[in-house]
Every structure is written in structure tokens, then in C-alpha cells.
């Protein structure tokens with residue numbers, strides 16, 4: 364399958380009054396349609412900068428970036444962005460939160476609203492549609508944030524440490540659950556995480572970045588033999604410890 368995302372020699376620096384910070388240097392990699400890619404690297408190395416470039420919020424200083432729609436066109440590929448916190452608005456009901464993107468983009472069409480209804484049903488949130496976000500559990504909030512993102516029908520989902528606000532135990536199940544739901548949609552996903560076990564259990568491929576300025580240290584394809592279909596199956600796969608050690612070695616090598 365060909366790449367629907369292609370980054371070639373991307374570089375980026377921040378210019379402030381106190382000087383220049385080179386964040387990214389010569390970043391190249393490709394992502395296939397439907398692929399789940401995790402990006403790991405030391406704190407402050409440039410991961411969020413890279414995601415902002417993919418989301419077209421920042422323009423790279425050098426290199427090229429190509430993102431195709433699944434129909435092969437390069438026009439307006441829709442990017443869904445999920446951040447560290449769910450950013451649900453407390454004064455709006457769950458329903459008015461998940462339809463917020465549609466409202467802002469003037470896309471409240473009957474078809475799109477029917478899609479939202481279907482997602483609410485499928486993600487077990489329909490009975491909470493009139494509740495406030497504070498009445499939902501951490502996992503339910505993440506599901507609502509995911510519906511809000513999927514409502515705009517993006518072809519690529521970018522997730523910047525989306526589970527880091529959750530406690531460890533909740534995070535284990537919520538991350539597996541959310542990624543299972545995204546897999547079902549067939550969408551392409553790029554996720555930043557500092558949790559190596561999370562990266563191995565969720566991704567088809569891990570991009571390992573060096574310390575700042577970030578460059579690609581290695582690309583590691585992940586193939587796990589899943590012992591069962593439980594949420595935590597990936598972590599019980601026989602290959603898991605091998606990948607963990609490899610990842611650790613690459614990350615810590617100079």
C-alpha cells in the first residue's frame with residue numbers, strides 16, 4: 364500500500380527574542396493509509412512541533428510534506444486533532460460538545476448529525492447526550508472528544524498525548540479502547556506518547572526521535588501475536604518484552 368503521508372527532510376526552528384531554537388532537523392518518514400504510527404522521543408525534542416506541522420498549524424522551514432485524501436486527491440485533506448486534555452466545554456451538554464466542530468464549520472447537515480447520533484450510540488454515550496462533561500468518567504470524556512473529532516470525518520487523526528491526563532489504570536483501558544474504536548473506522552492515526560508500552564501496544568510502527576533538534580533515529584515496525592481479544596492483549600504478546608528492550612536501547616543510545 365502506498366503512503367498517504369510523506370514527509371521529506373522537514374526542518375523547523377522557533378525564533379524568539381532570546382534566540383533561535385532548532386526543533387526539527389531533516390525529518391523524513393511515510394505513513395500508509397489506515398496505519399497507526401506512534402512518535403516517541405525525549406521530552407522537549409520536537410514531537411508536538413512535528414504534529415503541528417502535520418496539522419498545518421506551522422509551516423516547515425525546509426523540506427516537503429504531502430498528505431493525500433483516501434480518494435487520491437491532495438485537496439483539503441481533513442485532519443482531526445486530539446490534544447492532551449479533552450477540552451470539553453462544561454457549559455455545553457455532551458451533544459452540544461460533540462457537534463461543536465460541525466457548528467463552527469457550518470456543517471450541521473442532516474447526514475453529519477445522523478453520523479454523530481450513530482457514533483453516540485456505538486460508543487455508549489447516547490444516554491448521556493444531555494449530561495454535562497463533569498458527569499462523565501475519564502474514559503467517557505475521551506470517547507466524547509473522539510466523537511467530536513470524528514464528526515468532521517477526518518482522513519487522518521493526530522493525537523498529542525491524548526491520555527496523559529488520566530490516571531495510570533484508567534489510561535491502560537481507555538487508550539486500548541479508543542484505539543480499538545479508531546481502528547474500526549479504518550482511519551490513519553499518528554499518536555505522540557512518552558509511554559513506551561503504550562506505543563508498542565497501539566502502533567503498527569514507531570518513529571523514534573533523537574533529543575532536540577529532533578531527527579529520526581529509527582523506524583520500528585511492530586508485529587504482535589495477540590493472545591486473545593482483551594483490551595490489554597497487546598501487552599501480553601510474547602514479542603512485547605523484545606520490542607520494549609529494543610525501543611529503550613535506541614532511545615538511550617547516543
Ligand code: ADP
Pocket residue numbers: 377378379384386404405406407408409410411412413575
Ligand atoms: P515535545 O513535544 O517533544 O516535548 P515541543 O515540540 O513542544 O517538544 O518543543 C520542542 C522545542 O521547541 C522545545 O525546546 C521547546 O521549548 C521549543 N518550543 C516549543 N514551542 C515554542 C514556541 N512557541 N516558541 C519558542 N520555542 C518553542
